Amino acid sequence: MARPLSDEKRSALLDAAIDLFSENGIDATPTAAISKAAGVAEGSLFTYFRSKDGLVNALYLELKAELAQVLMQGLPRQGSIAKKLEHLWNRHLAWCTGSPKKLRTLERLLLSNRLDDTSRAQGAEPFRELDDAVQRAVDDGTLRDLSLPYLHQVFQAMVTATLQMIASDPARAASYRREGFxxxxxxVRR
Amino acid sequence: MARPLSDEKRSALLDAAIDLFSENGIDATPTAAISKAAGVAEGSLFTYFRSKDGLVNALYLELKAELAQVLMQGLPRQGSIAKKLEHLWNRHLAWCTGSPKKLRTLERLLLSNRLDDTSRAQGAEPFRELDDAVQRAVDDGTLRDLSLPYLHQVFQAMVTATLQMIASDPARAASYRREGFxxxxxxVRR
Amino acid sequence: MARPLSDEKRSALLDAAIDLFSENGIDATPTAAISKAAGVAEGSLFTYFRSKDGLVNALYLELKAELAQVLMQGLPRQGSIAKKLEHLWNRHLAWCTGSPKKLRTLERLLLSNRLDDTSRAQGAEPFRELDDAVQRAVDDGTLRDLSLPYLHQVFQAMVTATLQMIASDPARAASYRREGFxxxxxxVRR
Amino acid sequence: MARPLSDEKRSALLDAAIDLFSENGIDATPTAAISKAAGVAEGSLFTYFRSKDGLVNALYLELKAELAQVLMQGLPRQGSIAKKLEHLWNRHLAWCTGSPKKLRTLERLLLSNRLDDTSRAQGAEPFRELDDAVQRAVDDGTLRDLSLPYLHQVFQAMVTATLQMIASDPARAASYRREGFxxxxxxVRR
DNA sequence: CATGAATGAGTCTTCATTCAT
DNA sequence: TATGAATGAAGACTCATTCAT
Incomplete structure (x- = not known):
């Protein structure tokens, strides 16, 4: 998809949106505030995104893609499932801890009624490969006999729980990370 | 004298709010829609709640109190910690499954920026007794050496994960419930 | 006009109105605030006055009557026109200085669009006798050949001017009063 | 770039406000009525003025500035104090007579609780030079030994009184003007 | 393309008045 | 009569989006 427009401005808008969405919520953030924070004109937002919802969906895709990329990076494809899970665990926590605003925004996006089905599907896409890697481990009996989505949910759930703890006591982050894993x-192991 | 404030109307307003909040989100639900759904005049909402935020906070308290009550009911105070946790687990899942709108609303409430500190504190209050019960179990070495909040988070997270599964495949609810626990x-056990 | 209702409550309402009108203005004062300040129920205001405008007009009449009475009291009917004017001058200033809230309210009433013609006429009524007294003095050549209304206006205007000065420097009130007269x-003298 | 703020629209809004404020009062004039009368969209009022109070204060400043300018224009700076006062007198009456709506609005503005201290101070600013001119005349003994504010008040008072007369009998305006002066x-003369 | 003024539907909240108790 | 809850029509202000410049 050719993008004849300035990538810089697009990014500035998305970054501004992350800032404001994470702080005030999506509905409570006027498009004008995003434009202003991004240092562009009010109207420009609409040359980069069809509408506010357009921006919201684009932002969702962006964040999901970034997260997926972070998780895949350095994945020990040959290692045991335990090693793989631990890698994902550490990476996931690292990203969330390092980008709390992105995390918060992602949570808000998920609960908003603004994501269309296409986006949700497209957002899951980058995780496909990862899922496959895990699925094989389930099949060989190392893990409990869980459906992949359930495993996903549990993983996600434990991440969230651990994140909360880290947020409330950052000094003990490493300890929480280990204990959590x-x-x-x-x-999940058999 | 004069008409007394009607508990019925107050409840109708809160129920209507649950309906609409769970469906459309808090910000996207006009107070007028709540009044209408509750069958009262637009202005009446404001005789029962100072403002929209007033209603939101009241609703939060209501839901937290209801949940706490459900969890406490029939808690095997003499039983082992495993029994206690299982009771809480089953009750929690039951409430969430039985009142999905309330659950959704609670999630949205938590992520909204509308809850004031007083409400958050007051909302945690009814869980105090429950926390104590669990703390003792932690102390006697049955459980991992987790801080209470962490245990809370993990419990909560696993509930959420399991709930998602149940939602996506209600027929297997019982199975998910058992496996989840x-x-x-x-x-969490040592 | 028989008034079967409690005169006390009626007065309390009018007094409360003076307080609030003088401070916040007429339009900016809700009837509920008046009732509350008067220590009666919201609805009671409407058993003593047909409507908010009804109260406003009644208050106007009340204040005009009080002022007229104050001015007439002790009027040296046999004295020279100078004596008479001075009496009115002193009385007028005394009343305004002593009841600044009533004065302010009267000003606001005059500028509001809520006084009906009947009230304006009725409010002028108590000054009729006074006017006659003055008119004779004009006729005998002591004063400039001014129409009575003009004299009225000038008198009134000078009162207002002097009042402002007294308000800004109460210590020199007596001096302003003398100089003003x-x-x-x-x-106005010939 | 983009459409520049239009002075025309700003003026149209202020003019419409004068019309409606003078007729109905400030509180009783909805912003929507002002916009409509000015021929702009409801929302546009708020791109020209922060709020209704913003417009009100701006209008006050505008009127005070206009009045000051009218009074200064052609002031016989070398003439006697009598000449100066007469000039101010005539100009003042002329402006008030010629712009009765502006006058009425100014009165309402003054009695409203919407003028902030900044505006009151700023509104007095343009009269500073004029005050100085008069002060000197007081100092040289031509006038009574009045404080400047008092002189101001008396002048204003006589204007008001005379204006009322002119309003009630416009045919004799010239005669009232002379007699009033x-x-x-x-x-005020010594 | 960039800009930001223009638009007007939508939102929360207030308030005079009525009326059930 | 006294009370104060109930009512719903305004009203000030916001905001996504358009479009003149």
């Missing part, structure tokens, strides 16, 4: 592993 | 228990 | 007298 | 002069 142990719990996860105990939960 | 096993995972939780494996995760 | 001198100016008035110089202006 | 004589009275003023008699009042």
């Amino acid at each position: 142990e719990m996860l592993w105990n939960a | 096993e995972m939780l228990w494996n995760a | 001198e100016m008035l007298w110089n202006a | 004589e009275m003023l002069w008699n009042a």
Whole structure:
């Protein structure tokens, strides 16, 4: 998809949106505030995105893609499932801890009624490969006999729980990370 | 003298809010829609609640109190910690499954920026007794050496994960419930 | 006009209205605020006055009548026109200085669009006798050949001017009062 | 770039406000009525003025500035104090007579609770030079030994009184103007 | 393309008045 | 009569989106 427009401005708008969405919520953030924070004219937002919802969906895709990329990077494809899970666990926590605003925004996006089905599907896309990697591990009996989505949910759930703890006591982040993974592993291994 | 404030109308307003909030989100639900759905005049909402935020906070308190009450009911105070946790697990899932709109609303409430500190504190209040019950179990070494909040988070997270599964495949609800608890228990027991 | 209702409550309402009107203005004062300040129920205001405008007009009449009475009291009917004017001058200033809230309210009433013609006429009524007294003095050549209304206006205007000064420097009230009358007298005498 | 803020629209809004404020009062004039009368969209009022109060204060400043300018224009700076006062007198009456709506609006503005201190101060600013001119005349003994504010008040008072007369009998305007000035002069000269 | 003024539907909240108790 | 809850029509202001410049 050719993008004849300035990538810089597009990014500035998305970054501004992350800032404001994470802080005030999506509905409570006027498009004008986003434009202003991005240093562009009010109207320009609409040359980069069809509408506010357009921006919202684009932002969702962007964040999901970034997260997927972070998770895949350095994935020990040959390692044991435990190693793989631990990699994902650490990466995931690292991203969330390092980009709390993006995380918060992602949560808000998920709960908003603004994501269309296409976006949800497209957002899951980059995780496909990852899922496959995990599925094989389930099949070989190392893990409990869980459906992939359930595993996903549990993983996600433990991440969220651990994140909350890290947020409330950042000094003990490493300890939470280790303990959290142990719990996860105990939960899902056969 | 004069007409007394009607508990019925107050409830109707809160119920209508649950309906609409769960469906459309808080910000996207006009107060007029709530009044209408509750069958009262637009202005009446404001005789029962100071403002939209007033209603939102009241609703939060209401839901938290209801949940706490459901969880406490029939809690096997003499039983083992496993029994206690299982009771909480089943009750929690039951409430969420039985009142999906309330659950959704609670999630939205939590992510909204409308809850004031007082409400958050007051909302946690009814869980105090429950927390104590669990704390003792942690102390006697049955469980991992987790801080109470962490345990809370993990419990909550696993509930959420399991709920998602139940939502996507209600027929297997019982199976998810059992498997979920096993995972939780494996995760938190020493 | 028989008034079967409690005069006390009626007065309380009018007094409360004076307080609030003088402070916030007429339009900016809700009837509920008046009732509350008067210590009666919201609805009671409407058993004592047909409507908010009804109260407003009644208040106007009340204040005009009170002012007229104050001015007439002790009027030296046999004295020279100068004596008479001075009496009115002093009385008028005294009333305004002593009841600044009533004065302010009267000003606001006059500028509001809520006084009906009947009230305006009725409010002028108590001054009729006073006017006659003055008219005779004009006729005998002591004063400039002014129409009575003009004299009225000038008198009123000078009162207002002097009042402002007294308000801004109460310590010198007596001095302003004397000087003001001198100016008035110089202006209107032949 | 883009459409520049149009002075025409701003003026149209202020003019419409004068019309409606003078007729109905400030509180009783909805912003929507002003926009409509000015021929712009409801929302546009708020691109020209922060709020209704913003418009109100701007209007006050505008009127005060206009009045000051009218009074200064052609002021006989070398003439006697009597000449100066007469010039101000005539100009003042002329402006008030010629712009009765502006006058009425100014009165309402003054009695409203919407003018902030900044505006009141700023509104007095353009009269500073004029005040100085008069002060010197007081100092040289031509006038009574009045404080400047008092002189101001008396002048204003006589204007108001005379204006009322002119309003009630426009045919005799010139006669009122002359007679009024004589009275003023008699009042304030030594 | 960039800009930001223009638009007007939509939102929360207030308030005079009525009326059930 | 006293009370104050109920009513719903305004009213000030916001905001996504358009479009003149």
